[in-house]
Amino acid sequence: MKAVFFERPGGLEVLRYGDFDDPIPNEGEALVRVKAGGLNRLDIWLREDRDNIRNIPMPHIPGSDVSGTVEKIVGQAGFRIGQDVVLNPAIPCGLCPRCKKGQPCELVKIFGVKNQGGYAEYVVAPIAQLYPKPPHLSFIEAAAFPLTMLTAWHMLAGRAHVQPGETVFIWGASGGLGSAAIPVARYLGARIIAAAKSEEQARRIRELGVDETVVYTRDDVDQKVKSLTHGQGVDVVFESVGQKTWPTTLAMLRPFGRVVIAGTTTGDVGTQDLSDLYVRQLSMLGARMGTKEEFETVLRLIASGHLKPIIDRTFPLSQAAEAQRRMVDGKHIGKIVLEIP
Ligand SMILES: NC(=O)c1ccc[n+]([C@@H]2O[C@H](COP(=O)([O-])OP(=O)(O)OC[C@H]3O[C@@H](n4cnc5c(N)ncnc54)[C@H](OP(=O)(O)O)[C@@H]3O)[C@@H](O)[C@H]2O)c1
Numbered sequence: 001m002k003a004v005f006f007e008r009p010g011g012l013e014v015l016r017y018g019d020f021d022d023p024i025p026n027e028g029e030a031l032v033r034v035k036a037g038g039l040n041r042l043d044i045w046l047r048e049d050r051d052n053i054r055n056i057p058m059p060h061i062p063g064s065d066v067s068g069t070v071e072k073i074v075g076q077a078g079f080r081i082g083q084d085v086v087l088n089p090a091i092p093c094g095l096c097p098r099c100k101k102g103q104p105c106e107l108v109k110i111f112g113v114k115n116q117g118g119y120a121e122y123v124v125a126p127i128a129q130l131y132p133k134p135p136h137l138s139f140i141e142a143a144a145f146p147l148t149m150l151t152a153w154h155m156l157a158g159r160a161h162v163q164p165g166e167t168v169f170i171w172g173a174s175g176g177l178g179s180a181a182i183p184v185a186r187y188l189g190a191r192i193i194a195a196a197k198s199e200e201q202a203r204r205i206r207e208l209g210v211d212e213t214v215v216y217t218r219d220d221v222d223q224k225v226k227s228l229t230h231g232q233g234v235d236v237v238f239e240s241v242g243q244k245t246w247p248t249t250l251a252m253l254r255p256f257g258r259v260v261i262a263g264t265t266t267g268d269v270g271t272q273d274l275s276d277l278y279v280r281q282l283s284m285l286g287a288r289m290g291t292k293e294e295f296e297t298v299l300r301l302i303a304s305g306h307l308k309p310i311i312d313r314t315f316p317l318s319q320a321a322e323a324q325r326r327m328v329d330g331k332h333i334g335k336i337v338l339e340i341p
């Protein structure tokens, strides 16, 4: 099959488009003919071997978001050959104490890290991770929501319990994860303030359903947020930028505010005044993808049209390096998706 892979960590130049052995499904797995694959920042972390901790199989095919068609099934499954499917990329370990009690896994794994991912004509996936693709959804849309919309839902609904009328501040609203938070926060009935890096980006983000924007490269974000919230601050901050934004994140929270964090794009180190935490009674919530039940909720809301992924643009599989370059350069608004004809 054709695939995009790298044999050693490095820059965009290590990504190769070429022939790769066809994957073979084992018991409990399906072979899926990939039609579209979403890009995630994770694909870049893996290629660069950020933090040198992933220990991934080499050569490695990245890609956590997959939609496609069932080609072969080994074992019992409620699918037929030729059925259109979408993959839930959050794979529970099945072994931890929480899994054994039927609770959300404490060590949930991401599809495309320890196994070969979706930048390819075929993937092998556990049958339990596959769901019928909602018929009105294109393959591109179906590959644009799983990882990010699941995570955004888990962050805002599952962890921060956002209530109607609350104000949510979204960092990185142009990114894959942040853009997924826009429809989720809207669905939950929140007022949304979002960060943008330019006036032009702010205008486009407002068109996507954000109520107010702050240009973080120009404005004093904390001051602007305070003036937009009658001096109160926001109820919830949606964080994935990390080190660069953390001090402002804490400053803009109102008393009893919550920050929910799923990533550290600009670095891991954040400091805070501990007395501030208890005096203002703030909550810090970590989030990592979401549960099976949350994926099913998101899929239902996508199928009914209540949630819609924001798509930046598509590239053919052979141009995956160009697609990643667009993400590295920060030119995208929403999800970048690879198409596999
Ligand atoms: N825990 C989980 O389950 C989970 C799931 C998905 C993603 N993540 C993490 O979430 C992060 C985002 O992933 P993604 O796929 O959405 O990446 P992405 O599409 O590249 O988005 C990154 C966003 O960060 C913003 N940003 C970068 N530097 C910034 C700065 N100095 N100040 C303010 N904003 C800044 C960018 O905005 P501008 O370009 O406009 O500045 C962009 O919107 C990554 O760290 C990823 O690992 C975690």
Ligand SMILES: [Zn+2]
Binding pocket: 092, 093, 094, 095, 096, 097, 098, 099, 100, 104, 105, 106, 107, 108
């Ligand atoms: Zn587990």
